[in-house]
Amino acid sequence: MRWQQTQPTGLERLSVLVVDDSRSMRELLSVLLFGLGVGSIASAKDGFDALHELSHGKPDIVFVDWSMEGMDGLAFIHAVRSDARSPFRHVPIVMITGYAERERVTAARDAGVNEFLAKPISGKALAARIENLIHRPRPFIRTATYYGPDRRRKAETYEGPERRAPVATATRADTGPAEDLEFFPAETMEKP
Amino acid sequence: MRQSDTGMQLPPGGFELVEPPNLLASKAGAFRAKNVDHDRLDRSLARLVRNYPEAVAEQRVALRAAWNRIKNQEALPDDLRRFGEIAHDFKGQAASFGYPLVGHVAETLSVIAKAGAVRRERLKQLVEAHVSAIEQILAARIEGDGGAHGKAIVEGLREATRKARETA
8 A cells, every 4th residue: 555645745746757677666665655645657677778768758857866777866867967958957856775885975075966865765765856956956067077967065155345356257166175975965975 | 377177267276166056945945844744754754664565575485586587506697697687776775765784694694695695505594594584574474674584684693604614
């Protein structure tokens, strides 16, 4: 039996793609997403399958596991973000991973991931990531070597005088010491 | 000056800001995580957790079969890959289903498989102990850390690890 929320949650119009090579994990995520009120859930067993699903299902959010046979999560994100002609280049992507080491987080961030979801997965953590994507979206950054969500810490509202040059085509790199794992909330680095 | 993939000229170290339309907000702007009935969500998971040992029975049997052939030097061409794949699966999924102990045990198997060391003679007892532990935990439906039973299993694996080190 699948339990839905008794009241609409606001996710009923969303379509989500779950990419994981483990059937059990696909089922777990589907049950949780359905329980959160998501209207349409598709699944894919690896990155290649997911690229095919992207063009057919037109998902609003993609949850992708890091470690998969065939095309893994990182390669999938690279493929989505690097294709300038793709209509899905901006699709929000949440990386699911059992690894929360700094190097892995950095690699996923540099590939263009929007959010992390650490295993073991909980409904609360899943809901929090979806809320972030909806209400705290990050702009995309284009550099000579990167296209994806802004990897810097989210800017706080600042009402003082202008302190920086206009952002577009500014000469400051979007990578550097100021850019760090601080961007990702601490909770994404810990298992719930 | 370098050129971005859209043909835009970017100064060295420069960047262009792109604001994609927030399609999610237009479709799901009403969603707030705090409004979710998490008790209800947990109930939807309860069935999956309850049925986890049965859901992975096929993988458990396949892990054992692959290992038996490997240790008896009768491995089929796909056995090593399959062994590593199943260990990796258990490692990644078990804790989400309430079986972290299976995840921990499988992690060791996954590490051994990734190192290409499953066939090593001196690791035979260690691998056997870990495969058996997964079988025991699932058969006895030991959720969470398993309490005293879980502790005994972990102790047994530590002992097997010590022995494997001594024979190194």
